[in-house]
Amino acid sequence: MVQMTMIEAIRSAMDVTMERDENVVVFGEDVGYFGGVFRCTAGLQKKYGTSRVFDAPINESGIVGAGIGMAVYGLRPCIEVQFADYIYPAYDQIVSEAARIRYRSAGDFTAPITIRSPVGGGIFGGQTHSQSPEALFTHVSGLKTIVPSTPYDAKGLLIASIEDDDPVVFFEPKRLYNGPFDGHHERPAQNWTTHPLGNVPEGHYTLPIGKAAIRREGSAATIVTYGTMCFVAEAAVQETGIDAEIIDLRTLLPLDIETITQSVMKTGRCMVLHEATLTSGFGAEIAAQVQENCFYSLEAPILRVTGWDTPYPHAQEWDYFPGPARVGRELKELTEAI
Amino acid sequence: MVQMTMIEAIRSAMDVTMERDENVVVFGEDVGYFGGVFRCTAGLQKKYGTSRVFDAPINESGIVGAGIGMAVYGLRPCIEVQFADYIYPAYDQIVSEAARIRYRSAGDFTAPITIRSPVGGGIFGGQTHSQSPEALFTHVSGLKTIVPSTPYDAKGLLIASIEDDDPVVFFEPKRLYNGPFDGHHERPAQNWTTHPLGNVPEGHYTLPIGKAAIRREGSAATIVTYGTMCFVAEAAVQETGIDAEIIDLRTLLPLDIETITQSVMKTGRCMVLHEATLTSGFGAEIAAQVQENCFYSLEAPILRVTGWDTPYPHAQEWDYFPGPARVGRELKELTEAI
Amino acid sequence: MSDYGPLSFKVPEPPVRPGDEPDFSDFEVPKAGTVRKPGVDTDAQDIKDLATTMIRVLNREGDVVGPWAEELDKDLLLHALRSMLRTRAFDERMMTLQRQGKTSFYMKCTGEEAIAIGQQLALSEGDMNFPTYRQQGLLLCQDYPVVDMICQNLSNARDPLRGRQLPVLYSSKKHGFFTISGNLGTQYIHAVGWAMASAIRGDTKIATAWIGDGSTAENDFHAALVNASVYQPPVVLNIVNNQWAISSFQGIAGGDQATFAERALGYGIPSLRVDGNDFMAVHAVSKWAIERARRNLGPTMIEWVTYRVAPHSTSDDPSKYRPREESAAWPLGDPVLRLKNHLIKVGLWTEERHTQAEAEFDGEMRVAAKEAESYGVMGGGSSARDIFEDVYKEMPPHLVAQRQKLGV
């Protein structure tokens, strides 16, 4: 075990799988010689050569589409879309092709492709470097959607994704690349080097896709969240002193509703927390399932705390981002309801 | 007032607006000389000339993108995407451009474009002629999303959409083009010619965007639905004899949550019904809002009745489509719960 | 204020519309045998002229002429003609089934049979086609079971695709036939990616991509060409220009301003324009492009000039947008007749054998259809359980629950 940032953990996941399976190839914009704008692929081209790690033209549909063709051939492409905000040009290839090929060919062809892309805000990146479009993928049957929140999870889940026989959309919260972030942007940035979840095995391991983690046990309420918001939730819990249970979904689809349901049955109260826009966000799905499964245990309405229904603004980032103060306030309301 | 099919009503909406405003232009694949594969634009090119009604290359991104450019110039393009299943190549233009231009330019530029596209199944069209992707648009702030269910609404809402200063995605349930359809595919097809809602004024009128309609008053439960499912809901109510209130949303975004909340407060029970895939479907959003707003009035969990979480299959269409039998069964369960 | 007149808007129109006389006077047809045949290793920029002419081998007299002419194996020629006839017979039978209400939808390839068959017969085992819905010939000239094809069209109990796809959207990995998408153009970049993979793995297999004239307008066409240009993978980029895209003539895809073959030149990809109704030209040019690919010389684009004789699909009535007689006036003739005449001329075929073969394939298709119908028609025999399979490799819990809810 060594300490890794999330970037290093992600790189290590690709390294480990490339070493084990020569069918794994890595490509995307600026990922080759340069090693990616976030350095996630640094050093891989040198180690594995330009046939397995290479730059792609700036054409996201082409990156995904070529990846699908390669996967159909028998490779296991792990591709990068430079920012999730730029995944939309590839949306047709993901929705109509990657997600459908197994189904429409009755298993004759498959497209096991992993699409990595940084999501989320908090880096003063404006609306085209901050979006969290995960709900646009959870509506698509045939896809798996993953959002890790720690180096350990990122590596284990990325290896699992690359090895998975179905297409996976793997969203990396860029604000967590270098360290945990609880929303206190006014405080010095933290680094993974001292965090227990930055302690990562160097070799191969996988985490099961579709299993949530309970980041904190508690009894006053359940906070269902993922990505950066896991740390914001923790901060809010600490700052309010409310004994909430925090569930980190890790995989959004397939959803580990079991773990959520058990928790809400126990706590009777539920907050769903994400950075993405409220309306039709993934929080809606969680709320819909929780009210159905836990109706008779719920002591208060399920609360969604999310980004506003607007584009992600640049200057007003911290008024948009659901930070610990807002989450804390809502948590109080949730636990005080009735 | 004359009897119109939904196709005629839609055509009439374009005709009326084109006549009043020379900035209205209509284009899309096969919409010009031929008049559209569903004939929605038949006769318009003859009447208004090829400069205002014309065929477009088969490039959905280009259709929307060119439409945006025209709207920025000052026109009011009403464009057609031949099937909603083919809207994904245009997704980036819709999400990153049409929906964002007013915001990012602080109102300096606007893109009042109307994107018409047929949705829904029940025509034995297989997975690429049957999809209902509305939830992928309700997650996008800056867009308005409309799904009419009658000729009268279709015309009034389409005129309102073309005249609206914001981009509108206008989904037309193709199974309702020629007549109402309650899911009884084994019975002879009905036609709008005899239906009261096929009674449509010939001239200009608008319906307000963002207002739902109560299709049927009732007290035993509220069925929140839209599009084809309005008629399926009616059939289920009739066949079960359960006195449910049926709300036809008409506009999904902005949502008329007011009307829904009032109804559910009254009935205490709520079913959300749509044809689209369950997970992260628009039903999730409705359920999330209803449980929040009506928590203390709800006597049973909100039930979602939807298409399955699979691609829309071809041969098994009627096992996929939430027909009156399934809706009736679920409605019974909903009203009998505790 | 300005000394400029008002701008005006131009929308291309086909030369004729219903009610007009067919008019191909602007359509230039070079004499067969007049176009040179460069080496497969020629640079793209040295053969730009091949994108604006038309390679033709079979002349009006049924002779095989010019540098692209080659001696073909007798069996191959007979198999080619028979496959084209078989394809035509298959299409006719499917139309009958559709009229009989046994399937809801069908798409013929009438007039375009030489293209898919001419190219498939130049491919090797293991190569992969990424077809559209109008290359049924790729399967029909191989040993793919016709009964399976019909079952797919009937979406019945023996449909290899389990009733999930619209008719004609076949899939067969074993026959090098990628699952057809309903979404136009997406497969073009898949083919390029597949070919990149073959090169990455040091394989010898090549890919072929197929697209229609109208669909070259789709964005993924560009994605494919950019990637083909950059990585030079072993892929043949076919464009089947059958003049029409549903109701839109090829000018709406830009065909009035340049040939479709020319699109590739701006990407430095060699490109050839070929008489697609000339089996001998199709086969020869396909071999040339395939050889280039297999010798690691990179991609080639080929525009096959042909005419969509049939309606777009069974949902379409072409007399609404083009003269009914237009297909008969098409200057490149009928690919079946042209090959037939040649084979008769060289003594490999006779009118009698032709009539016999037509009857034989009509019979074959009748019998096959009968068998297929016995497994169900119009979705009959399909299983609701199949709705939930193959969404993922393993069914996740929520789908298990949904399947249970449906009670299947």
Add this chain to the structure above:
Amino acid sequence: MSDYGPLSFKVPEPPVRPGDEPDFSDFEVPKAGTVRKPGVDTDAQDIKDLATTMIRVLNREGDVVGPWAEELDKDLLLHALRSMLRTRAFDERMMTLQRQGKTSFYMKCTGEEAIAIGQQLALSEGDMNFPTYRQQGLLLCQDYPVVDMICQNLSNARDPLRGRQLPVLYSSKKHGFFTISGNLGTQYIHAVGWAMASAIRGDTKIATAWIGDGSTAENDFHAALVNASVYQPPVVLNIVNNQWAISSFQGIAGGDQATFAERALGYGIPSLRVDGNDFMAVHAVSKWAIERARRNLGPTMIEWVTYRVAPHSTSDDPSKYRPREESAAWPLGDPVLRLKNHLIKVGLWTEERHTQAEAEFDGEMRVAAKEAESYGVMGGGSSARDIFEDVYKEMPPHLVAQRQKLGV
């Protein structure tokens, strides 16, 4: 089994990498004045050669030579040089602000100043540019207030875009400057659509589209070209080939196989390749293309060959992927120096005035920056209320509620 060797995969590499000597030996530079100037109504296919050569007007000696040379108004020339200097001064001041932590992000256009300015000065009031983030020159050669530009970069209380956009993504309808998108390539088809609208309405206004070499790979580039080809709208399709796209050299966009200008030929669109560091060539070719558009003769593509002297953005360190000295070795020189030398040669300018002008603009930018800073830096002064405005024309109830929840 097979007599074919294994395929191999090719990924283009730039001639040199960090540590190597800069190498432009494969980069051909025709002598200034050697490329012909056709009439604006010439057919696209008769000027294909112009897409592979390079139009140049200013020679090494500072003379203006050849058929594209023209007498330009003295004021225009002085304004051009001053605008280029002003742009450079602006870029430098913004870099300083970024280093001072007053803005988070900036993008310079160093070395590319002649292009935006040369074209803008050929446009008329009412024409509309659809720019990328590297055409600040379009605004800086007009009367757009620099303080407003800086306020945008500082996202402060006077930011015309209300803090909503990343720095450099300006918008000004009044100045014919379309709101810049962070998503590459999308604006190319907007420009075409806008030009279609102008033609539909019988207007006289034209549109210009801007894109980078790397972004020509984006799919919407094709959407734009197809529509431009089909409808022949009055649009100038600019490609700024500055050799780099972040860390990727132009070969990763296909530039090794054909020029970017050649892309247009396959769509039948006339296309010219031009020395983008030569203000006189930029202006002359822009005028030619604009005249074509305004005379209803349709679209023109222009590849401007230049070099991105600056890093991609303030988030980037180019010495990681190209030799530090590469920009100094760039064969087309510095556009500011080249125009300066010409103006000195023809007696319109002096070294002293140049030094003076540099100081003047440095001063102007300092003063402007100071004023802008007084309205806030790094998002300071922006209002949280602005988050909810302009999502729609009228704020729908759910946004009103959310704004209330935020308490603003």
